């Protein structure tokens with residue numbers, strides 16, 4: 001039984017060190033030094049090269065090194081019989097919650113307009129246009145681990161929070177909508193819209209002109225999910241015709257964001273480098289080793305992804 005780490009962009013040696021500190025007997029290998037591919041039972045992967053996982057004939061579980069698993073399923077040769085486990089981790093959840101609070105409060109307090117006024121050396125009326133939190137409709141697309149943590153934190157600050165999921169939910173203090181039918185109702189009340197959906201064929205391109213047209217005029221957008229949720233060509237027109245006031249984006253179709261991309265310099269766009277939450281190997285390897293133990297005992301895995309749904 002050997003563990004392979006395929007994480008070319010994500011410090012593979014750090015993951016190997018954390019695993020071996022916890023169990024020095026583990027046979028840990030780092031891609032591309034696989035040795036005999038038939039030895040590999042478990043893979044820890046972030047954006048593996050297409051076909052890499054299919055080449056491992058005895059692979060039983062792929063551990064995504066993040067909460068999202070779209071980076072695995074975009075491989076056309078992804079081995080369908082292999083179990084997929086994703087990260088659900090308190091540090092990751094805290095990172096997203098902080099990001100959502102930071103940028104929601106920034107919008108709630110009208111900070112982008114105030115920053116511009118400071119640059120112009122003048123305060124205008126917008127400096128006094130502040131609402132109460134309970135008058136601020138915040139909508140969250142996705143009410144899973146990260147969406148619920150963010151919704152609860154915003155609700156504790158008295159925001160008027162609603163969320164949207166695939167299946168119906170009943171969450172204290174949160175107005176819950178589900179399915180395509182529920183989306184309109186959520187959008188119509190969301191002056192600040194936050195995307196925390198997984199990227200699947202159903203959610204790809206959801207953030208586009210059609211959705212923007214159903215938000216209140218001058219709404220704010222925060223996308224901390226995936227670049228594939230956004231139809232990028234639709235964003236700047238929506239900002240320039242006033243449909244959207246500002247957008248904060250952590251994720252992009254191409255990452256890192258190319259140097260000549262128009263989002264860098266647009267005055268109504270804030271970009272961050274896909275760092276809303278960072279997976280911390282120190283806590284995540286504990287879960288991975290726990291799941292390996294479960295697998296060897298024949299017990300159910302924690303945080304196993306439904307490969308039919310893609311999240």
Ligand code: NDP
Pocket residue numbers: 066067068069092096141142143144145146147164165166167168179196197198199200202203224225226250251274275276277278311
């Ligand atoms: P979860 O799987 O816990 O939650 C996903 C939520 O989205 C669920 O509420 C689910 O509904 C809902 N959903 C899925 N498909 C649909 C659909 N077609 N229509 C409506 N709702 C839908 O995921 P997490 O909260 O853990 O993570 C969400 C995403 O955040 C990740 O997939 C990843 O892409 C992104 N992410 C980004 C990070 C960053 O640094 N920027 C860091 C970590 C994650 P239901 O509850 O009914 O299943």
Ligand code: OXD
Pocket residue numbers: 065066067068069087092277278279
């Ligand atoms: C994740 C991410 O999916 O960091 O965890 O994007």
